[in-house]
Amino acid sequence: MAEETAVIGHPVVRLSEVGKGFDGTTVLDDISLDVPQRQFIALVGPSGAGKSTLLRLVNGMHVPDSGTVATLGENPATCSRGRLRALRARVGFVFQQFGLVGRLSALENVLMGSLATLRLPRYGVMSYPRALRIRAVEHLDRVGLADRRFQRCDTLSGGQQQRVAVARTLLQSPELILADEPVASLDPAASVLVLDILRRISAEDGISVVCSLHQIEYALATADRVVALRGGRLVLDEPAADLTAGRLREIYDTAGDGDD
Numbered sequence: 396m397a398e399e400t401a402v403i404g405h406p407v408v409r410l411s412e413v414g415k416g417f418d419g420t421t422v423l424d425d426i427s428l429d430v431p432q433r434q435f436i437a438l439v440g441p442s443g444a445g446k447s448t449l450l451r452l453v454n455g456m457h458v459p460d461s462g463t464v465a466t467l468g469e470n471p472a473t474c475s476r477g478r479l480r481a482l483r484a485r486v487g488f489v490f491q492q493f494g495l496v497g498r499l500s501a502l503e504n505v506l507m508g509s510l511a512t513l514r515l516p517r518y519g520v521m522s523y524p525r526a527l528r529i530r531a532v533e534h535l536d537r538v539g540l541a542d543r544r545f546q547r548c549d550t551l552s553g554g555q556q557q558r559v560a561v562a563r564t565l566l567q568s569p570e571l572i573l574a575d576e577p578v579a580s581l582d583p584a585a586s587v588l589v590l591d592i593l594r595r596i597s598a599e600d601g602i603s604v605v606c607s608l609h610q611i612e613y614a615l616a617t618a619d620r621v622v623a624l625r626g627g628r629l630v631l632d633e634p635a636a637d638l639t640a641g642r643l644r645e646i647y648d649t650a651g652d653g654d655d
């Protein structure tokens with residue numbers, strides 16, 4: 396499937412010979428990567444390999460030291476603040492720690508996904524346009540939580556909170572979803588459910604997903620394609636169907652063996 400989709404249209408993201416460092420230490424070195432439309436990419440690699448840094452380069456939270464990043468046709472490092480804001484509204488970001496407002500209901504948290512496109516600050520569910528409220532409930536339904544829409548988020552389980560965060564992202568109508576270890580704080584059952592939802596959204600809505608993961612098994616079960624970083628270098632890029640857990644594990648086992 397990866398090869399099939401790669402030839403359709405422009406890549407959603409293109410990294411060309413990207414380098415990035417902090418305080419004189421190289422964190423990403425000569426990374427080139429195309430993300431085609433409708434593909435679910437699992438980004439794996441040992442802790443400190445540069446996965447979060449790569450995701451942050453894609454939405455302009457970091458600027459590369461060398462090379463270029465093109466995200467949905469824009470260069471986030473050079474576009475104006477207004478264009479960067481508009482670009483980020485087209486890119487959904489799902490975090491490990493959910494980023495929800497605990498005292499607000501699931502529905503209001505989802506509605507907050509629309510704030511980038513609304514002019515005035517909003518207070519309370521009824522201050523949002525009716526059409527948005529309907530869409531927000533539809534997205535909650537999609538992640539299996541419509542019946543919890545009036546529940547405070549800090550009373551939901553971790554897995555339910557992450558599903559609310561996914562529904563909030565969907566309200567942005569994203570063309571790309573970046574997920575930074577979205578299941579790292581969840582138990583196995585909740586992890587499988589969240590990844591399954593992300594995969595379904597990618598396939599049904601044609602949205603590309605780049606999702607950093609630590610669990611090799613989840614990467615193989617969920618993704619179309621697996622990209623592995625080690626020591627800031629891209630060391631593997633293959634369709635998930637061609638990979639085994641053993642081969643992926645080698646990337647972790649040999650980490651720190653002086654490959655950089």
Ligand SMILES: Nc1ncnc2c1ncn2[C@@H]1O[C@H](COP(=O)(O)OP(=O)(O)OP(=O)(O)O)[C@@H](O)[C@H]1O
Pocket residue numbers: 417418422440441442443444445446447448449
């Ligand atoms: N803003 C920053 N300032 C300084 N160093 C940073 C910054 N962001 C990341 N780093 C460093 O860059 C390296 C790569 O970090 P990054 O978070 O990208 O790795 P990762 O692969 O996502 O790791 P993990 O799986 O543990 O989250 C680490 O050594 C980290 O300390």
